[in-house]
Amino acid sequence: MTSEMSWIQTIVLSIVQGLTEFLPVSSSGHLRIVSTLFWGEDAGASFTAVVQLxxxxxxxxYFAKDIFRIAKAWLSGLFDKSRRDFDYAMGWMVIVGTIxxxxxxxxGKDLIRxxxxxxxxxxxxxxxxxxxFILAEKVGHRARSFNELTMKDAILMxxxxCLALIPGVSRSGGTVSAGLFLGLNREVATRFSFLLAIPAVLASGLFSLRDAFDPASGQAASGAQLIVGTLIAFVLGYAAIxxxxxxxxxxxxAWFALWRIPVGILVMVLLGMNVIPAT
Structure with a gap:
């Protein structure tokens, strides 16, 4: 069963998306919680995927120069072995890490939605x-630099x-934690996390465009709402990066745990008191 999304809901959820997408607090989880808490129903995974664009x-x-440099080096290296430098390897790391x-x-798209x-x-x-997060910060050496990234790091991150497909985990939280466990510097792990997310999220958003207008579940948004929501998410997302x-x-x-844990417990309390529905 679906319903039409209101403009105020579109704006609020787009603000939530822009502010939380890159923080390790789970944007999909927060969208799910805010939508249910204030409007009594889930906006749906398709709307989330599109606004993520x-x-x-x-x-x-934000990373235009890095992306251009890596893409240029990767394309050059495909045809000229002498030009296969670290940026060429980085291109393969992003590709393989996205698979x-x-x-x-x-x-698992139906299960995810x-x-x-x-x-x-x-x-x-x-x-x-x-x-x-807390364990990764505690045991990770945080000593390896960007130029020390390997294909093993890319595969494990x-x-x-994949854990980010579960609302509440967080894409950046999962990948950065993996990077910290692997001994990467915190900023290095974060930057690579952003690069690693680009192909997957772009593909997910484009793939979900049709479903966002007429979803099998959740709420339907108009073209104008999706455009405005995407623009809001862009501006706030850039600032968040x-x-x-x-x-x-x-x-x-680990500081982000101070937000995540109370929010999670609060939601459990509201669910236990039947203030909000679980589905």
């Missing part, structure tokens, strides 16, 4: 995965990115 556009703009979430996202969007699961992941990169250069990711 705005935040991914922010990544493309796991691409396959899992395609094969419906089965995994239970609020009990979202709340539990907000709480439990916070301890993964790519596998960790700049802030997060400055923050992680001096602060632990």
């Amino acid at each position: 705005g935040t991914e556009l922010a990544v493309l703009v 796991p979430v691409g396959i899992l996202g395609f094969v 419906e089965g995994l969007r239970n609020l009990w699961l979202t709340a539990a992941m907000l709480v439990l995965f916070s301890f993964v 790519g596998l960790a990115q 700049a802030w997060l990169l400055r923050f992680v250069s001096h602060h632990s990711f």
Whole structure:
């Protein structure tokens, strides 16, 4: 069953998306919670995927020089072995690291859009995965630089990115935590996390465009609403990227647990009191 999305809902959820997409607090989880708390129903995974295009556009703009350099080196290296430098290898790392979430996202799209969007699961992941951040910060050496990234790092961080398909985990939280466990510098892990997310999120958003207008479940949005929502997410997403990169250069990711854990517990309490529905 579907319903039409209101403009105020579109604007509020787009603001939530822009502010939370790059922070390790789970944008999909927060969209799920805010939509249910204030409007009594889930906006749906398709709307979330499309509005994510705005935040991914922010990544493309923010890292435009890096992306152009890597893409140019990768294309050059394909035809000239002498030009296969680190940027060429980086291109392959992003491609290979994206494969796991691409396959899992395609094969399990129905489960992702419906089965995994239970609020009990979202709340539990907000709480439990916070301890993964804390452990990663505690045991990670955080000594390896960007030029020390390897294909093994890309594969393992790519596998960790699959966890982001579960609302409440967080794409950046999963990939950055994996990077910290692998000994990467916090800022390096964060920057690579952004690059790794680009192909997967762009593909997911484009693939979900049709469903966002006429979803099998959740709410339907108009073309104008999707455009405005994407623009809002872009502006706030760009600001969030700049802030997060400055923050992680001096602060632990574990600080985000101070937000995630209380929010998760609050949602569990509201669910237990039947104030909000789980599905």
